[in-house]
Amino acid sequence: MKTLIRCTVNGEEHTVLADPRDTLLDLLRDRLGLTGTKEGCGNGNCGTCTVLVDGEPVNACLMLAVEAPGHEIVTVEGLSEGNKLHPVQEALVKHGGTQCGFCTPGIVVSAKALLDRNPRPTEDEIRHAIAGNLCRCTGYDKIVAAIAAAAAEMAEGVGR
C-alpha cells in the first residue's frame, strides 16, 4: 500500500507516492531522485544523510517520509544556485575539505545550519557542529578550516 505525500523540498512542492515504511531519506533519494544525500548507516550514527528540516539539521534516515508534510526540507542540492555555490561549498573546494566525498553533503548541510545560527563560530563550535558527521578520509582538519573560512567570508559579505 503506497501513500500519497505532499512535501516541500528545496522550495519545490512535490506530490509523490511512497511506502509507509520509507524514511525521509528513501523519499529524497528513491522517489525524488535527490541522490546528493547519502546513506552511510541507516540508523543515525554517521550523519551522511543530514538535511535541514525547518532549518535544523536532521538525519533523514531517522525520520519517516510520512512525517515530511508541513515541513520545509532542504538538501545539499538546495544550497547552490546553478553554478553558484554556497560559501561553505566554495570553501570546502578551496581548502581540500572533501576527499572521497561521501560525507561531504552532510557536512555541507551541518555547516550551513551552524553558520545560519552562529555566523562567527569558534573552532570548538565548528567541531561540535559537525561531531555528528563522521568523515573517514580527512581527519577533519581541512573541513574545520574550510568552515571557518566560509564564516569569515560570509561575515565580510555582510559587512560590505
Place this chain on the structure above:
Amino acid sequence: MTGQPSTAEEQQKLKVIGKRLPRVDARERVTGKALYAADLNLPGMAHAKLLRSPHAHARIRRIDTSRAEALKGVLAVVTAGDFVDVPFGATVTMGDAGFDVWVVAQTNMAREKVFWVGQPVAGVAAIDEHIAEEALKLIEVDYEPLPPVVDLAKAIEPDAPVLHSNVITKGVEPAPRAPSNVCSRTLIARGDTETAVREAVAIGEAQVRVDTAHQGYLEPQVVVAQVDPNGFATVWASTQGQFTCELMIARILGLPQSKIRVVPMEVGGAFGGKIALHGEAAAVRLSEKCGRPVKLVLTREEVLQGGSGPAAGAMIDVRVASDSNGKLTAIEATYHLDAGGLPGMSPSLVMQASAALYQCPNLKLEGYDVVTNKPRTEAYRGPGGIQAAFAVEQAMDILCQRLGMDPLEFRKRNASVTGSLMPIGTPFPTIGLTDILEAVGRHPCWTEPLQPGKHPRGRGLSIGYWRGTSMTSAAHVTIAGDGRPMVTMGPVDISGTRTAMAQVVAEEFGLSIEDVLVTTGDSKSVGYSDIAAGSRVARTTTAALVEACADALRQLSARAAEKLQCKPEDLDYAAGVFRARTGAVISLPELMQATLGEGAIVGRGVSTRLPLGVEIGAHVCDVEVDPGTGQVTVLRYTAFQDVGRALNPPAIEGQIQGSVAQGLGWALTEGFDYGPDGRLRNASLLDYRIPTALDVPPIECVILETPVPNVPYGVRGVGEVPIVPVAAAVANAIARAIGVRVWHMPMTPERVLRAIKGGTLA
C-alpha cells in the same frame, strides 16, 4: 617534458606539479552531484538481498529456496550451486603473485560450510527491497553447527576446532600431515639473535594484542549489475579495481572476460576493503536469471557483521636488544595475524615493515597466518603495519627508557640509510630517514617542552615504514579537437588521483590544469591496470602518463612538421605551441583543427614493475591521560613524511591527516568485540566508534622530498605509511605520561584504567 627534473633548479621550473591546487572533482562532491553506485537507478531495476549465516562455524546440510521462489514479487534466487566451484588455490592476475580467487568465491557464497557469522549462503532478487527481505526469511537452511574458534590464541592450540580440512601449514619442513588453523609460517632471519640477546646491555620487550578493526569507509558496498539479452554484463561498482573485479566475476561465474564490463563509480572510501567481491558476482548472476538490472546495497550492519572484510587482529611478541652505546643488536619477533575465516595474507610484508628502518645485524622474525571463525579479513591501509609497529616501536621505546637514551637519538643512531640491508637482505633504495629524524629534532613538536595540564601528560615518538608495490597501470591521452589533452586512466581514483594526474599532464604539455580532463576508464575502455592499492597509483600512473604524453607529442610533432614544412627534429615545443626554426608557429588548437580529418591522436603509456617508492614517516604525539577514568586525550600530533616529490601538497596532507585519524581510532576506540559464539557485538557505528571531529586534534604535516631515482618526478608512495606509526606513538606517549603500558589495542579507557590499577587486561 622529461618527466625527471633531477636537480633543485629543474624542480623550480615545475609550473603545475607541486602546486596547492584544489581537486578537479571537488565541485561535484560538495554539491552532491558526484555519482556513487547507490545513486544509480535503472528502469525495471530489481533489488537484491543476501541471506547470511547466523553461525560462526557450521556445515550446510541442505538449502531449500522453494518457498522464497514462490513468493510474489521474487524474481530470482541463487545459492552456491549457481556459481563455479572454484578450486582451492586458484588465483586471478594481480602483480606477480596473483590474487586468491578461491577465497573470494567463499566470500561470494558459502559452499558446504560457513566459517563466520554473516557469510552469504543465498541471494534473492525481487521487485523491491522489502519483498527481497521477506523472501530471505522463507529460505530454509539446515545447518549442523560446529564448535567455533573465535580467539586467535585459542585457534593455534593443538586441540582447537579446525576450520579447513584442506589447510596444511605452508613454510614448515617437513610439511605437517594434519590440517590446522595455521595457514602459513614465514621466517626472516639473519645473524644470531640468541647470542646478541644474551650479551645485550639492555632489552626492550613487548607482548601485544590487537583487536580486529574495520576500514570504516562511510559508503557501504554497492553494486548495480545488468546483463543484456546477448549475455553481456555491465557492472557498476564501488571498487578499487575494475579489472580485478572483472577477473573475479568472470572466474566465479564461468563467463569470458570479454562479456563483462566493470564501471568504477566514485568510491566513498575503501582503504583496502573494496578490492575483493562483496556481492558483485551474485548480482550479475541474479540479473542474468531475472533479465532485469539488479541493485545490491549492503546495510551498515551487514558491512560490519561479516559482509565485508575487516583488518586483521594480531598477537605480537617482540624483544629488542642493544649494546651500551645504544646500538641495536637484535630484533626477535613473533607475529600471529588473525585472518578470519579464510586464509589471509603472508605476514612477510608486516615483518619487514616493522624491522626495516633499523640497521640491525641480528634478526629473527617469525610470522603466522591463522584462521578463526570471524569474517575473512581484507587489506587496510598498509595492511598489518600499524599492528606490528604497535609492538616493535613500543619495544624500542622501552629499550630507550632502559638505556636512559632519548628516543630520537636512539633512532638516529640506528636508522637505516640508502644501501642498508633490508630484512630480506637486499639493499635499501634511496631513502631519507635520517633527514626525517633531523627534521623531527628541529621541530617545535619535539623541542617545545610539554606544558603541564590537569592530568599527566606524555610525548611519544614512533617511526613507520611501508614498502608499497608497483604492479601495472595504463593510461592514454587523446588530443581533443581544440588541442587539449583528454586522459583516460586505468587506476581507480581513491585518493585524488585525477587531480594529481591532471597536474602531471599539464606539466608535460606546458598547459594549465584547466586544460586537462582526466577520467578513469571502465574495464573495456582503457588498458589493463591493477587495483588502486599499495601506494602505487600516483607513482605508476605518473609514469604511464609521462610515456603517453611523449607518445602523443611525437605524433603531434609529425603533423606540425608537415604543416610548418620542416623536419620534426627542427621543431621546438613549449606551452602548447610548436615553433619551427624559421619562426613559423602552430598552436595545438590550430594543429588539431587543421588535421582532425587525419584521424585521432592517441598517446599510450603503460607502467609495469616501476622501481619501488618506499614510504617512511615519523610521528610525534602528545597526550593527556585522566588516571581516574582512563580517558586519553590527544593534544597535539605531528606527522613527518618523505613523499619523494609532492605532486599536490594538500592532497598529501589530506592522506596523512586521514591516516592519522584512522590510526587514532584504532589506537584508542576501534575494536571489534566478538562474543564466544563469533557474533560481533558492536556492529554499528555507534558501538564501533570511529573518531569524530571532537576526537581528532589538528594534525600538522611536515612533507619532505627525497626523490626516487629512475622514477618520473621521483614520486614515492604516500597513502599507507601515515597510519603505521600512529598507535605506537600514542602508546609511547601514554607510557611516558603515566608510567604504565597498555598492551591491548585499542587502548580504551577501560584498558587504560586496568593497566593503571595493575589488573589483568581484558
